Amino acid sequence: xxxxxxxxxxxxxxxxxxxxxxxxxxxxxxxxxxxxxxxxxxxxxxxxxxxxxxxxxxxxxxxxxxxxxxxxxxxxxxxxxxxxxxxxxxxxxxxxxxxxxxxxxxxxxxxxxxxxxxxxxxxxxxxxxxxxxxxxxxxxxxxxxxxxxxxxxxxxxxxxxxxxxxxxxxxxxxxxxxxxxxxxxxxxxxxxxxxxxxxxxxxxxxxxxxxxxxxxxxxxxxxx
Amino acid sequence: xxxxxxxxxxxxxxxxxxxxxxxxxxxxxxxxxxxxxxxxxxxxxxxxxxxxxxxxxxxxxxxxxxxxxxxxxxxxxxxxxxxxxx
Numbered sequence: 001x002x003x004x005x006x007x008x009x010x011x012x013x014x015x016x017x018x019x020x021x022x023x024x025x026x027x028x029x030x031x032x033x034x035x036x037x038x039x040x041x042x043x044x045x046x047x048x049x050x051x052x053x054x055x056x057x058x059x060x061x062x063x064x065x066x067x068x069x070x071x072x073x074x075x076x077x078x079x080x081x082x083x084x085x086x087x088x089x090x091x092x093x094x095x096x097x098x099x100x101x102x103x104x105x106x107x108x109x110x111x112x113x114x115x116x117x118x119x120x121x122x123x124x125x126x127x128x129x130x131x132x133x134x135x136x137x138x139x140x141x142x143x144x145x146x147x148x149x150x151x152x153x154x155x156x157x158x159x160x161x162x163x164x165x166x167x168x169x170x171x172x173x174x175x176x177x178x179x180x181x182x183x184x185x186x187x188x189x190x191x192x193x194x195x196x197x198x199x200x201x202x203x204x205x206x207x208x209x210x211x212x213x214x215x216x217x218x219x220x221x222x223x224x
Numbered sequence: 225x226x227x228x229x230x231x232x233x234x235x236x237x238x239x240x241x242x243x244x245x246x247x248x249x250x251x252x253x254x255x256x257x258x259x260x261x262x263x264x265x266x267x268x269x270x271x272x273x274x275x276x277x278x279x280x281x282x283x284x285x286x287x288x289x290x291x292x293x294x295x296x297x298x299x300x301x302x303x304x305x306x307x308x309x310x
Contacts, residue, residue, distance in 0.1 A: 002304035004251055009241055009298045013233050013255070096226050128226040131262045131296075157262055157294070 017132055020100035024107065024135025031112035034217055035103075035120055037134050039158065040142035041151070042124030045168040047075045048201045049142065049210065050119060054082040057211060061218050062114055066090060066106040067121040068098040075121065097128040100135055117218040126155040138217060144168040146176055149183040156190045164195045166210060171200040227263055230296065231271035235281065237298050248304030250276075250284040257288055258295040265290070 012018070028035055038046050047067075054063055066088040067075045076089035088106040090098060103120060110118065120136060122129040141162040143151060146169055152159040159165065165187060173180070187194055197213055200206030238253055253276060257263055265288055272286035289299060 002248060004302050005247075005305040007241060007245055007247065007301040007303060009237070009300055011237060011298050013230055013237070013296045013298055016233065016236075095229055097229075099229075127262055131226065157260060 014131065014133075017100045020104055021133035021135040024100055024103050025137075027104075027107055028112070028118070028135065028137070031115070033112050033115050033118060034137040035118040035135065036138045036140055036214075036217060037120045037122060037129075037136035038140050038142065039122045039126075039129045039162075040124060040144070040168075041126045041147060044124070044142040044144040044147065045201055046121050046124070046142055047078055049166070049168065049199065049207070050079055050121060051082045052201050052207055053119075053211070053214060054079060056207070057214060058083065060215065061116040064088070064110045064112075064115045064118045065121065066098075066103060066110075066118065068092055068102070068123045070094060070096070070123055079121075092123060096123055096125050097132050098122050098134060099132050103134045117214065126151065126158045130155075130158040130161050138163045140164045140166055142166045142168050143183070143187075145170060145173060145178040145180075145183070149179050150186050152183075152186040152190045159187060159190045159194070162191065162194060164197060164213065167196060167198045169200060169202075170198050171203050171206065227267040228271045230263060230268060231275050234272065234298055235275050238284075238301060239280065241298075241301055242303060245303070247301075250281050250301055250303050252285050252287050252300075252302035253281075253298070254287045254289060254300040254302075256291050256295050256297045256299045258291045258293040260292075260294040261296040262294070263296060 040046050064085060065079055068090040069075050070092050073089050076087045079087045088109055090102045120134055139162045141158055143165050197209045199210050242250055269286060269288055276284040276286060
């Protein structure tokens with residue numbers, strides 16, 4: 001029998017991801033390009049919101065997109081119809097979240113010098129993406145009114161780490177038993193500091209507050 | 225849901241540490257997991273057992289230490305030190 005000894009490690013399991021996220025952050029900062037990490041449950045409307053955003057803000061902003069899916073390029077194909085730029089598709093092959101290494105690789109294919117803002121559309125999931133820093137500046141969580149009002153208290157980590165919550169599908173409010181006041185109370189309970197933006201991506205003016213937010217986040221364009 | 229990713233990363237970290245220490249076979253892998261770490265303990269245990277049963281870890285056992293908060297940390301490794309114990 002060999003003698004057994006103990007090696008003390010005490011190292012965070014996600015330390016490597018955090019190191020790569022710091023590289024993403026540094027690269028974006030050097031190019032003065034902010035990144036928004038969009039997260040939500042599946043079907044909350046991330047792709048639909050991005051489709052409209054890419055179309056409607058194309059004249060003002062040069063927007064790059066990295067989109068993650070467990071399988072298929074469906075989201076990337078949808079988004080590609082709304083932008084002249086190449087959409088970076090990440091197929092995670094079963095993984096339930098994007099990680100910083102995937103973003104670092106995607107950035108290699110993005111011309112940051114001609115980019116005002118990078119959108120990262122995470123895998124639809126209210127649990128795992130909250131644990132993985134991608135090097136983003138801003139974490140936005142979409143919360144659709146076809147979900148339950150109590151989603152923030154059921155998935156507190158996601159909403160605690162968010163900077164902004166986008167309520168989606170507000171046009172459906174007359175048709176679903178969703179109590180907006182209860183949802184807001186749940187949001188405030190887990191994170192009193194959240195900014196909340198209400199949207200409806202299917203109505204003409206339903207995304208205006210979101211566009212104001214995106215414009216404020218984007219790198220100011222240099223004079224041309 | 226990302227327990228397999230976590231378990232794979234734990235194995236990668238273990239290989240790095242064992243290599244750096246010039247240690248022998250790994251006997252146990254100690255992991256601190258917080259209640260708010262976003263990790264399902266039973267699932268993580270299952271993934272670690274499956275991965276640690278394969279080379280180069282054959283025989284290593286995962287030891288999960290429950291903690292409060294969101295800590296998720298490789299705490300210690302028990303390894304053969306290459307010397308007979310008698």
